[in-house]
Amino acid sequence: MNNFSITLSDIGVMVKRNLIKYRRIPQLLIFSTIQPVMFLLLFTYVFGGAIKVGSLDYINFLLPGILVQTVLFGAMQTGVGLADDVSRGMIDRFRSLPMARSAVLAGRTIADLLRNIFVIFLMTAVGFIIGFRIENGFFNYLAAVSVISLFGFAFSWISATIGLSVKNIETAQVAGFIWVFPLAFGSSIFVPVDTMSSMIKTFATHNPITYTVDTVRALTLGTPVGNNIWYAFAWIVGIMIVFVPLAVNRYRKIS
Numbered sequence: 001m002n003n004f005s006i007t008l009s010d011i012g013v014m015v016k017r018n019l020i021k022y023r024r025i026p027q028l029l030i031f032s033t034i035q036p037v038m039f040l041l042l043f044t045y046v047f048g049g050a051i052k053v054g055s056l057d058y059i060n061f062l063l064p065g066i067l068v069q070t071v072l073f074g075a076m077q078t079g080v081g082l083a084d085d086v087s088r089g090m091i092d093r094f095r096s097l098p099m100a101r102s103a104v105l106a107g108r109t110i111a112d113l114l115r116n117i118f119v120i121f122l123m124t125a126v127g128f129i130i131g132f133r134i135e136n137g138f139f140n141y142l143a144a145v146s147v148i149s150l151f152g153f154a155f156s157w158i159s160a161t162i163g164l165s166v167k168n169i170e171t172a173q174v175a176g177f178i179w180v181f182p183l184a185f186g187s188s189i190f191v192p193v194d195t196m197s198s199m200i201k202t203f204a205t206h207n208p209i210t211y212t213v214d215t216v217r218a219l220t221l222g223t224p225v226g227n228n229i230w231y232a233f234a235w236i237v238g239i240m241i242v243f244v245p246l247a248v249n250r251y252r253k254i255s
Contacts, residue, residue, distance in 0.1 A: 007100040014107020018081070019114065029115065032077065036070040036123055043190060044130060051191055056221070060135070063127040064144070064216040065189030068209060070123055071116040071152025072184060076176035078112045078156040079163025083172035086164065091254055105247055109156040116152045120145055136222035144219035147232060151212045154236045157243040164250035188213050208235035 022029045040063065043051075048058040082105075085091050094104050124132070124141075134141045163172045186200055187193075187209035193201055204210055211231040218225040 007102060010100040010103035011106045011110065013099075014103045015111045015114070018108055018111035022115065028077075032074060032115070033119055033122060035073065036066055036119065037126055039069065040066050040123065040126060041130070047190075052195075053192060057131060059127065059131045060133065060221060061217070062190065063124070063132045064220055065187075065213045066127075067120055067123055067144075067148050068151060068213045068216060069184050069189050070119055071148050072155055072180060072209065073177075074112060074116045074119060075152045075155035076159050076173075076180060078108055079159035079161075079166075079172045079176050080169055081108060081112075082160055082163035083167055083169050086167040086254060087169060091251075095254075101251070102248070105160055105251055109153060109160060112156050113149060113153045117145065117149050120148055134220050136220055140219045140222075144216045147212060147215055147219070147229070150236050151208075151232065154239040154243075157240060157247050160247040161243050161250055164247060164254065167254075183207060183209055208232070208239075211235060 043062055043066075044059050048062070051058060053061040082091075085094075085104075091104065095101070159176055162175050166172050166175055186204050187207045188204060189209065193204045193210060196204055208231075211228050212235070214228040215225060215232045217223065218228065
């Protein structure tokens with residue numbers, strides 16, 4: 001086997017290792033699913049009647065945003081998982097093994113990507129139960145799922161950088177969510193950007209979450225995508241370019 005094949009094999013082993021954890025500790029998957037379901041139900045039935053989104057049913061406006069929020073919050077678990085491995089000495093054990101250095105980080109982020117894809121389909125099913133409908137065909141929905149998944153994968157690398165930097169589970173949780181909440185609520189996930197005050201509107205308009213959510217809405221509802229998809233991909237690529245090397249650098253410096 002050449003080096004590339006060995007690296008892929010090592011990454012596959014680490015992906016399997018991280019996915020097995022969900023089978024052995026199913027509460028991790030259950031609670032990561034309950035939270036977005038609660039957001040969906042609360043905003044649909046508690047706030048939905050007060051939020052005007054034109055001629056759209058609020059559930060059709062809301063669900064694409066909730067899907068993006070779900071992978072965003074799910075991506076934060078990457079940092080928590082890596083901080084847990086660091087605190088328990090697992091990273092030192094992995095580094096002592098004859099395996100590719102990239103396997104630990106790639107295995108963790110890919111495993112979380114697969115978990116996010118599962119949760120996306122599950123959340124879509126819940127959305128269908130309470131009235132959500134795909135208006136633009138199944139293949140465009142799959143394109144939307146791809147955009148959401150790539151977005152979550154990119155943010156997993158931000159989370160990985162944080163988790164490897166703080167090396168503590170509790171701190172990783174706080175450090176991860178403390179900057180995600182302003183990004184999530186200062187976006188078009190729950191309400192149209194046009195309804196916001198001028199200062200928040202400027203922030204929300206150029207928020208990477210807004211570009212991604214608006215792209216997903218357009219793909220699922222059949223409205224014009226415009227430049228949103230290019231801005232969304234630009235943010236995804238930019239995040240990867242910055243944070244993949246940072247995460248790798250933090251991994252190498254762990255003593």
